[in-house]
Amino acid sequence: MPTTLHTVLDLPHLRLSLFAGAAGLDRPVSWAHASDLDSPWDWMAGGELLMRNGCTLPVSGAAQAALVERCAVAGASGILIGEDPETPALTGALAAAADRHGLAVLTAAYSVSFVAVARAVADANTGEASARFGQIEKIYGALRDSLGDRTGDSPTARLGRDLGCRLLLLDTATAHPVDPAAEAPEPALRQALLTAVHDHDGRIPGVLHVPFTEGTTVLAVEVPAEEPTVLVAVEPPGGDTSLLHHLATAAAVETARQGMLREHERRLGSELLAQLLDARVDPGAAREELAAHRLPAEDLVVLAVPQEDVADQRDLHLALSRRRVPHLLLNRSDLLLALLADRPGEVAAVHQRLGPGTPVGLSGRCALERISDARDEAVWSLALARTSAGGLVRYGDETGFTVLRSHAEARAVVDRVLGPLTAYDRANGTELLGTLRAFLVNRRSWQRTAAALNIHKQTVMYRVQRVEELTGRRLAETADITELWIAFQAHALLRGEVLR
Incomplete structure (x- = not known):
């Protein structure tokens, strides 16, 4: 009794x-x-x-x-x-x-x-304590079996049956199951949990009481994990808080195991994206691989972010997996590249997870065969995003550089305006292109340009005169200066930079 x-x-x-x-x-x-x-x-x-x-x-x-x-x-x-x-x-x-x-x-x-x-x-309550110890032994028995791979069951699924209640291991932010193959909560329960978490400012107290249908007890406890995780118990046995925390300990082991599976998945995805960018995979095989990662072969986008703005690629992969966002991630050339389906909600989920102030470059929509070109578009857009108040720029969108809305337009401007200087420097071992850039950056000051390049002022004047002869443009004319400046903006953006 x-x-x-x-x-x-x-x-x-x-x-x-x-x-x-x-x-x-x-x-x-x-x-x-x-x-x-x-x-x-x-x-x-x-x-x-x-x-x-x-x-x-x-x-x-x-x-x-x-x-x-x-x-x-x-x-x-x-x-x-x-x-x-x-x-x-x-x-x-x-x-x-x-x-x-x-x-x-x-x-x-x-x-x-x-x-x-x-x-x-x-x-x-000595007699009740004996029964409680029996329940705790079931918890750690299920945990031992799961570590030894003695059963295909997850500890959470087995414990729910053993204890006669319903247990759900869920992502705190989305209320999706940590294991994609696990039972998902019905919409009403999922919304009730999200509302209860929101009402506590995203923090889980010792035991979170989730208001649900009358007469149904729903409790949630925090599970120690890389991403915020909760264990939800529907009609838990007895009223012992400590039992729930024992359950959370077992759930933490299951969460860690899921994390290892996600890490293996991330590494496979990185290798696939590298092969796609370098055209090292047969198109037919690539389609099958993308399907295995739940990505289409059409309607894709490439996203580029500076590596220094991503705390940890593993954390980002885990967070996106929890949010059911199919993706591939790859670190390359100081950038984090991501391949996603071109769906606004999924792009927004990535940007939100990175932080609204993070500069993000997004390619135009592409198919499997254009992923390498899409990477260039994303890098181009990232260069513009670094100066964008919104933080995210999509290739082809209106920007501050009205005539430089695409990679192809930028290349055409560079070749037409700066091409003669590049060819002359290559043939003669000169530095006319660098001198012109320094001259424009230093507001056409002979003295400051000479100091920046560590050369004599007369040398600067001679080089600028040669620039005018080769380009057919005069640096005393506003229209010509504007065209040269835009050409240098295009040159910088093609290199993933922003000219200041």
Whole structure:
């Protein structure tokens, strides 16, 4: 028989008194716990006797009644108030709330320690503790079997059956299963969990009570993992909070195993993307490989991000996998490249995970055969994104450089305007192109340009004169200067840079 509050109240050595809520004396009590937290109900799993010092009790009747109401909703067994010189008056509102919710409110004399009450409840529940140990043994038995690969079941699935409840291991941000093959929560339960997490500012208290259908208990506990993870228990056995945390420990091992599988998946994806970019894979085989990664052979985009703006490729891969975003990732030439399906929601998910301020270059839509060209488009767009307030630039979108909206246009401008200088420098070992760039960057100052290049001012003047002869453009004419400056912008952007 489980211990009830009536049993605890009748223990003579505790000298407890009933203040209100007599209808709740038949509630079973699993544990007595002292807490001065502002929201102790966030750490309850049900069946606790909450013990509060008088000095931590709210003063107003409304606040005292709210304490009773929230504890009742969380499934507390009762509330014990320790009387001391600072205990405020127990109000009629407190008594009315206790009677209304059938939650017993007890008082303890100043001379009675909370330790004595906790020990008495523990001693009275010795038989219940034996059953609890049996449940804990089931948890770690399932964990041992999973580590030894003795069964194809996940620990979470097996424990749900063994304990007679429903267990779900979910991503905190999306409420999707950590294991893509696992049971998914129904939409109503998923939304209830997301709402409860949002109401707690994304943080999971000791035990999160998830409001669901009336009469159904849904609790969630945090699971230690690389990405925020929760274990959700629907109709968990008993009311022991510690049992849920044992379950979370087992779930952490399962989450780590899923992380290893995702890491293997990431490495395979990186190798495939490298082969696609270098044209080292047969198109037919490439289509099969993309399908295995849940990516189409058409309607793809390449995304480019500076490596220094990505904390960890493993974390990004895990986060995108949790969000059901098919992708391939590859680090190359100080860039992180990603291949995605051209769907706005998936591109937005990547940008959100990287951070809104992260510069992101996005190619135009491409098919399998154009992935290498799409990489160049993404790098081009990234150069523009570094100066974009929005952080993400898609190839072909309007930019600040109106005449430089595409890779092909930029190449044409460079070849037409700067091509003669490049050819002359290559044939004669001169540095006319670099001198012109320095001259424009330094606002056509002979002296500053000479200092920047560490040459004589007369040398700068001679080189600029030769530039005018080869390009057919005069640096005294505004139109010619504008054309040369745009050509240098195009030259820089083709190299993944921004001319300043």
